[in-house]
Amino acid sequence: MSQMLQIHDQLREMILSLDLGPGERLTERWLESRFEGSRTPIRAALVRLEGEELVRRDGRNWIVAPIDLGELEALAEFRIPLETTAVRLACARASEADIAGVEEMLDACQSGAPREEWHRVGTDFHVEIARLSGNPFIVKAIAGAMTRLSRARWLEVWTEPSREQAWREHRRVLGFIKANDPEAAAREAADHIKDTRDRLLRSLNEDRRGLRARGFAVVGLR
Amino acid sequence: MSQMLQIHDQLREMILSLDLGPGERLTERWLESRFEGSRTPIRAALVRLEGEELVRRDGRNWIVAPIDLGELEALAEFRIPLETTAVRLACARASEADIAGVEEMLDACQSGAPREEWHRVGTDFHVEIARLSGNPFIVKAIAGAMTRLSRARWLEVWTEPSREQAWREHRRVLGFIKANDPEAAAREAADHIKDTRDRLLRSLNEDRRGLRARGFAVVGLR
DNA sequence: AATGCCGATTTGGGATACCAGCGTTGTCCG
DNA sequence: CGGACAACGCTGGTATCCCAAATCGGCATT
Numbered sequence: 001m002s003q004m005l006q007i008h009d010q011l012r013e014m015i016l017s018l019d020l021g022p023g024e025r026l027t028e029r030w031l032e033s034r035f036e037g038s039r040t041p042i043r044a045a046l047v048r049l050e051g052e053e054l055v056r057r058d059g060r061n062w063i064v065a066p067i068d069l070g071e072l073e074a075l076a077e078f079r080i081p082l083e084t085t086a087v088r089l090a091c092a093r094a095s096e097a098d099i100a101g102v103e104e105m106l107d108a109c110q111s112g113a114p115r116e117e118w119h120r121v122g123t124d125f126h127v128e129i130a131r132l133s134g135n136p137f138i139v140k141a142i143a144g145a146m147t148r149l150s151r152a153r154w155l156e157v158w159t160e161p162s163r164e165q166a167w168r169e170h171r172r173v174l175g176f177i178k179a180n181d182p183e184a185a186a187r188e189a190a191d192h193i194k195d196t197r198d199r200l201l202r203s204l205n206e207d208r209r210g211l212r213a214r215g216f217a218v219v220g221l222r
Numbered sequence: 223m224s225q226m227l228q229i230h231d232q233l234r235e236m237i238l239s240l241d242l243g244p245g246e247r248l249t250e251r252w253l254e255s256r257f258e259g260s261r262t263p264i265r266a267a268l269v270r271l272e273g274e275e276l277v278r279r280d281g282r283n284w285i286v287a288p289i290d291l292g293e294l295e296a297l298a299e300f301r302i303p304l305e306t307t308a309v310r311l312a313c314a315r316a317s318e319a320d321i322a323g324v325e326e327m328l329d330a331c332q333s334g335a336p337r338e339e340w341h342r343v344g345t346d347f348h349v350e351i352a353r354l355s356g357n358p359f360i361v362k363a364i365a366g367a368m369t370r371l372s373r374a375r376w377l378e379v380w381t382e383p384s385r386e387q388a389w390r391e392h393r394r395v396l397g398f399i400k401a402n403d404p405e406a407a408a409r410e411a412a413d414h415i416k417d418t419r420d421r422l423l424r425s426l427n428e429d430r431r432g433l434r435a436r437g438f439a440v441v442g443l444r
Numbered sequence: 445a446a447t448g449c450c451g452a453t454t455t456g457g458g459a460t461a462c463c464a465g466c467g468t469t470g471t472c473c474g
Numbered sequence: 475c476g477g478a479c480a481a482c483g484c485t486g487g488t489a490t491c492c493c494a495a496a497t498c499g500g501c502a503t504t
Contacts, residue, residue, distance in 0.1 A: 051273030
């Protein structure tokens with residue numbers, strides 16, 4: 001694989017895992033030494049990441065995209081029509097095998113699993129459901145939305161019960177798809193998105209202090 | 223403005239206006255002489271355009287993204303839930319002034335207007351409506367979808383009546399938003415997207431021969 | 445005539461050199 | 475002691491250079 005893609009993936013991972021703080025400045029020269037490559041592939045990776053809105057320009061400088069908690073509502077508003085459409089289409093189009101694949105993914109994540117695993121599955125579930133719709137535009141839009149949500153979800157204080165509830169909601173959505181009940185699946189998906197949004201906002205609000213302490217600019221959270 | 227952005231915009235324009243044929247190969251060296259800049263900013267522009275899917279890699283080479291007419295259905299499927307949501311939100315949120323702005327845009331495009339004008343307004347209308355929703359994610363998604371549609375719309379053989387019908391449908395959508403009737407607006411928007419899709423597909427099918435003659439790979443059109 | 449092999453040429457990927465602009469810092473003068 | 479200004483250093487932007495690999499053509503062989 002080209003060096004540029006390696007750098008892109010590694011940098012992306014560092015950003016999404018909060019190894020690099022939101023808003024942190026990135027100099028091409030620092031990245032140069034960090035990844036032991038020259039500026040050419042690094043700049044390409046940065047331009048690419050800028051397209052994914054994980055990196056941004058601040059004047060002439062590069063910074064890690066800040067987390068704007070104010071967009072959480074808009075994000076849910078965006079996801080609801082798309083994901084309800086996705087599950088309806090999934091009912092019509094997904095094969096038993098496709099559905100079983102998603103089911104396995106959920107099964108593989110048991111209560112003892114590490115935090116990273118829950119985080120990943122919680123994201124991937126939605127993308128995989130979108131994939132069942134067979135519509136590549138829906139898939140890409142959902143994947144982008146989940147990427148945007150990803151870092152905020154790390155900030156959430158996860159309690160065992162809330163994790164369990166999310167897991168149950170995922171199960172229910174998938175169950176209705178399996179039972180070929182598109183309207184119930186759509187209702188369940190919409191409710192799940194709203195529930196998740198509310199849980200996230202509540203948690204972040206309660207933990208503002210903690211966030212600030214960890215150096216995150218809590219912008220736009222009402 | 224930086225040279226890279228200039229090159230990006232110019233190249234983008236050349237692609238969207240079909241100055242550069244879909245599938246055509248782009249060599250960095252040709253672009254270098256064409257835009258009288260060095261490869262560095264050109265490569266940045268290409269990476270950027272790759273993110274917008276207007277340019278693509280074919281092995282190690284760069285090519286102008288081919289037009290995949292097979293994605294027209296998926297595109298409509300994607301737009302319907304988003305645009306119906308957009309008009310519903312627009313009813314709730316758009317100010318009189320916002321709506322008047324869109325109305326002016328439609329008014330400015332009279333029957334004598336040049337082809338380019340109709341094309342642009344036909345695209346921008348949907349983006350502006352999305353903007354009335356106040357949801358930036360919806361705006362970006364619709365803008366991306368309309369970009370993807372843009373080149374196929376140049377290939378369409380426009381008849382006066384079909385242009386008139388599209389114009390009337392736009393009017394109707396806007397009228398229902400103005401009358402604050404979200405459900406009627408949503409219905410109208412969905413119908414309009416379907417109508418447009420059908421008109422486009424019918425025209426392209428009838429004109430396959432003409433397309434091939436003009437050198438376009440008519441991939442995936444059933 | 446078809447085919448396959450080899451080399452010249454061209455391509456993109458990466459590294460590096462150079463430049464212009466901005467900030468910062470440090471100094472000098474009031 | 476403070477403020478203004480100048481010099482320096484760091485930044486990203488651009489140009490250029492080198493390299494490996496892929497491509498294309500011509501030639502030899504079958």
